[in-house]
Amino acid sequence: xxxxxxxxxxxxxxxxxxxxxxxxxxxxxxxxxxxxxxxxxxxxxxxxxxxxxxxxxxxxxxxxxxxxxxxxxxxxxxxxxxxxxxxxxxxxxxxxxxx
Numbered sequence: 001x002x003x004x005x006x007x008x009x010x011x012x013x014x015x016x017x018x019x020x021x022x023x024x025x026x027x028x029x030x031x032x033x034x035x036x037x038x039x040x041x042x043x044x045x046x047x048x049x050x051x052x053x054x055x056x057x058x059x060x061x062x063x064x065x066x067x068x069x070x071x072x073x074x075x076x077x078x079x080x081x082x083x084x085x086x087x088x089x090x091x092x093x094x095x096x097x098x099x
Contacts, residue, residue: 074098 011019076098083095 008016078096079099080097081095082097083089083093089095
């Protein structure tokens with residue numbers, strides 16, 4: 001211990017500060033490099049070819065991109081409906097007839 005005390009007391013104030021800072025840096029690096037290792041767990045599976053399935057569920061209101069106001073030349077009751085909700089229609093298709 002005597003040699004260490006003589007060595008330490010022979011150093012100037014700046015050299016003591018540098019030695020203390022270097023020691024702290026070495027301890028910090030050693031702690032982060034070796035002291036904080038977490039056990040890493042990997043989940044593995046065999047590769048296989050299969051269909052990819054994804055289900056999406058959503059609640060809300062569906063709005064058309066383009067809306068139009070319908071106006072008729074005469075009023076009346078609808079008699080025959082040729083399409084149902086969800087059917088695809090094309091330009092010129094007859095959708096319904098008046099009574």
